[in-house]
Amino acid sequence: MNDTTKTGAPEAGVAAMDVADWWRTEIIDMAPGAIRVRGRPIEELIGNVTFPQMIWLMLRGELPGASAAKLLEAALVAAVDHGPQAPSIAAARMAVTCGLPLNGALASAVNMLDDVHGGAGEQAVELYGLIDDAGGPEATEACLERWTTERSAFIPGFGHRFHKPVDPRAPRLLGLVDAAALEGVCTGRFAAIGRAVETTLLARKGRPVPMNIDGATAVIFAELGFPPPLARGLFCLSRSVGILAHAFEQMGQGGRNKGPTPPRYRWTYNGPNPIETDDAG
Amino acid sequence: MNDTTKTGAPEAGVAAMDVADWWRTEIIDMAPGAIRVRGRPIEELIGNVTFPQMIWLMLRGELPGASAAKLLEAALVAAVDHGPQAPSIAAARMAVTCGLPLNGALASAVNMLDDVHGGAGEQAVELYGLIDDAGGPEATEACLERWTTERSAFIPGFGHRFHKPVDPRAPRLLGLVDAAALEGVCTGRFAAIGRAVETTLLARKGRPVPMNIDGATAVIFAELGFPPPLARGLFCLSRSVGILAHAFEQMGQGGRNKGPTPPRYRWTYNGPNPIETDDAG
Amino acid sequence: MNDTTKTGAPEAGVAAMDVADWWRTEIIDMAPGAIRVRGRPIEELIGNVTFPQMIWLMLRGELPGASAAKLLEAALVAAVDHGPQAPSIAAARMAVTCGLPLNGALASAVNMLDDVHGGAGEQAVELYGLIDDAGGPEATEACLERWTTERSAFIPGFGHRFHKPVDPRAPRLLGLVDAAALEGVCTGRFAAIGRAVETTLLARKGRPVPMNIDGATAVIFAELGFPPPLARGLFCLSRSVGILAHAFEQMGQGGRNKGPTPPRYRWTYNGPNPIETDDAG
């Protein structure tokens, strides 16, 4: 009664349409016994396209050629893991010791791939795009200046606190881009831009600030035409593999409520009225 | 066309009702300019009920008396924090250094309050309920036996790896339950059951396995009639305060992608083909 | 001194220190059998402070007076729920039908209280602070101009797509601020600023754009001296109550993998090569 009035009594067809229209997608269509993804029957995709091709199809609506998909695949392979010092990996390992199943461990961990931990690739694609729009490699210095002023003191995708002087993934990935550019799979202009950033930073700082995994995968994503947010999304997919592997390994190791450091180190308390030894039981 | 056919063309009133009915609740009713929670206008609650009373009203549909709400409040106050060695707290602190805002840090952290980290209170309410159903304190030994056989080697709510011999929160909370029982706010029978578990475990193990925060808050939740899952839910609310405080403090301390231990300790690699020192760049 | 000894050193002192120091806090100190929060023994807080006082103590390091805590409490009570149309509430209800326990439902839902859904309070505290720094209510128009230009077309904390012309929570909360200001608990200057924003928007738009729950709680948070990020944090605490209540209610209702709308409405597919009715089995 009450509820009818509250919701109004929409007319037949209208009601059906506005509800069905509330969720709209170009990604998937279904009928009983039939699933089409981006217009393609699922059973024709299964067994016939690679997982990276499927990822591309889902995200962009078209199937990439084999070589382009291979380049994407290299980026996905490269970023799977960086060990338990990465907060996301540590969180996933802690999570399973708290009782979470793998989906929950993934959730807590992938959530952490935010602006600082997982956003560098996205930002690097943006930066490369800025430089490209401004005319390419020669515009690098000016664009870096602008980035520093308008966006952040951090140049995304360059420098590594651990891998010095070289992040071993970067030259390998750039080599693959060069090969793909020779093949005509991509233009290679974002590889040139990435290298120009590296050169400029070296000159600016007087020491190498080498391209890291985010800078290198961003070259690939930019070469392949992925918009910036998908660079973050693809990194999340890739790193999910490492998160999963570590969470599963920790399940095997056991442990309950595993903290960040061995318990006896505890933490430093800097606040008022600390507990004196004699106070404690 | 296509879509109409797919969804069928529901008749007017029907369509409205099945959509509006899809989400049903006894918790909240709204109209433009009006909000009623459990049948009470929100503006009459604001400023007139305490936050614990509101929590109780939302979860259970009725407003508790002041004394019962005070007992709930004591449990909520007691469990807010246990320091950065708790995986949830560590995760929240890591999360903000990855770029997450406070909602995101809360999410990654609260997620970890699962069966092992946050489920002990829920399990303790279940255990107390079992004992109560079996006749009360005298049934303790038999029920613990059954619990160990059917559920888990861990007796939820008892023992602490750090607070030995006593978790300072437990006796204080039990004292409040005793006082409330004298006042007639609750019966005190779950306090008796909790103490019987403690006594039985001491006899069984030959050493104290004292009631911990989960065991003590579970006594309160059971005394107040909360079903087991809400013991976990209420613990999550309480611990959210600590998670928030630590996440915010870490924001002030700064840091980027803070790992679990200082970076130079790294981790121990036990797998095949380790990197020899000479191998590294 | 004290701390060196704590952990010894790989090169003794050094290692010990850097590990224990890796996690530093002014919030909590512990020793076996002893917990102090912000320097106060936990057993003295339990039963003696209200939950809102504990929240304040944890977040800010000091215990508020009873009247200030009451004002905070009113804000916490006001924002607990806005029904299943709120994406966070819907997500929590879906989550339990996917098998998640309450901690997991809270996590998926609280995560959604991001910039758009949960950030308005934080932004409103910032906006009020801007106006206050610029001289108070008379600076409102200029500051709104600046906000629109530099930050967003959305004025945070004002306007509501459902509660027209008035969000019933706002005048009630402002009344409590006025009373508290008379008592000297706060100055009332952010209430004046909030009202000035409302007046200015009415003049600007030629129709009421009334203060909503975020705008009103932000007045309280600003009056009480909470920094902007904690406005979001406190909103998360408050809304967690509603999330929990709805998730628990849904557990009772049952359902498996409950989708957003009744299944027969499904969604509208706008992509290539749709499935024709005759195609389907």
Place this chain on the structure above:
Amino acid sequence: MNDTTKTGAPEAGVAAMDVADWWRTEIIDMAPGAIRVRGRPIEELIGNVTFPQMIWLMLRGELPGASAAKLLEAALVAAVDHGPQAPSIAAARMAVTCGLPLNGALASAVNMLDDVHGGAGEQAVELYGLIDDAGGPEATEACLERWTTERSAFIPGFGHRFHKPVDPRAPRLLGLVDAAALEGVCTGRFAAIGRAVETTLLARKGRPVPMNIDGATAVIFAELGFPPPLARGLFCLSRSVGILAHAFEQMGQGGRNKGPTPPRYRWTYNGPNPIETDDAG
């Protein structure tokens, strides 16, 4: 002093080791400029192994042959999406309208792939394992009986509320298993078990309860030797692709705080003291 006692005073080398040992892994080793995954230099993997091979290597420590990896790849491709009626997909779409970036949308959504939404594959691998351990297909009826009694009324991996009579993904995936078995990539015995379950259920219920996506991918995971929890993990990886695609599409569509149904339908309130139409402003 105080703190010394708290933590003990570890000797030099010892301290270093217990901290470094706190996080142990066989997955990844690093030195400046060098990363080895499962003992293999990362730069030799990039561009040389497929993403499914890398997933396998990370999870299990060894590189699979090309054919086995292809079979895994088919399972990963098959499960990427099931449309916005799936609670995880709806949650991801809602999440971005709340302001979350893609990592956050993934987190809220993947979290929902719990026992009911994402656990069926894991449970199906367990069920197939039970049947296999009990002697294979002939043991199916007895094992189903046991499953129903001891575990759940739901037989995981069979039946679909939408795809009747056939989930189009299942026969395609089983066809690939058959081909792989002929090739000697796997034994085919879990395909036989899966078919035996289907036959038994048909006889039991007198109507088809066909194998669904979870049942079919579980056949593949079991054939390839993945332990049950990884079936859930691999499903999470696969469905993450769909979550990402829908979240990104929703970003493009815009919307703020998008609820589950069009706002005018709202929800049905079943509690006390409903708001009468005349009450509302």
